[in-house]
Amino acid sequence: xxxxxxxxxxxxxxxxxxxxxxxxxxxxxxxxxxxxxxxxxxxxxxxxxxxxxxxxxxxxxxxxxxxxxxxxxxxxxxxxxxxxxxxxxxxxxxxxxxxxxxxxxxxxxxxxxxxxxxxxxxxxxxxx
Numbered sequence: 001x002x003x004x005x006x007x008x009x010x011x012x013x014x015x016x017x018x019x020x021x022x023x024x025x026x027x028x029x030x031x032x033x034x035x036x037x038x039x040x041x042x043x044x045x046x047x048x049x050x051x052x053x054x055x056x057x058x059x060x061x062x063x064x065x066x067x068x069x070x071x072x073x074x075x076x077x078x079x080x081x082x083x084x085x086x087x088x089x090x091x092x093x094x095x096x097x098x099x100x101x102x103x104x105x106x107x108x109x110x111x112x113x114x115x116x117x118x119x120x121x122x123x124x125x126x127x128x
Contacts, residue, residue: 004029004119005047009040009054009066010082015104019053026112027119037061044073050122051078051115055104056085056094067097078118082106 006029008019013035020031032049034040036058043049044066052070056063063081070077079099083090086103094101100114 004050006031006051006053007040007043007049008033009035009037009052009058009063011035011055011058015055015082022108022111023053023115026115037063037066040066041069044070049074049077051080051119053080053082053115056081056083056090064093064097067094067099071097076122078115078122080114080118082111 004027006023006027008016008023008031010016010019016033016035020033023029023031032043032047034043038061040052040054041061044052052066054063054066063083067079067081070079079097080102081094081099082102082104084104091101100118102111102114
């Protein structure tokens with residue numbers, strides 16, 4: 001696979017700064033960062049991504065709307081939701097949309113394992 005393209009969607013400036021550095025250390029990737037759902041939708045409509053790492057709570061459009069758009073536009077894309085919301089109903093909803101739920105702040109070693117596992121599934125394709 002060529003360089004992975006990853007979309008990071010989070011209104012938290014610290015996450016906008018830390019996640020791209022972290023992702024580039026563990027993967028050969030290009031990272032596009034947006035701080036809100038509307039910009040994320042524009043990015044999803046204008047390019048192909050192998051992965052989205054996103055928050056749920058953002059001003060304007062919520063993360064579930066972004067996630068639904070990602071599923072519709074790029075159904076094979078790996079979807080990881082990083083959120084501070086601790087609610088089993090939210091976790092189930094995230095997972096029902098084909099995304100992996102990770103609580104904030106993430107343990108970086110755990111996040112690394114999840115990202116590599118999920119991206120490996122993307123590369124190998126769906127099971128026959």
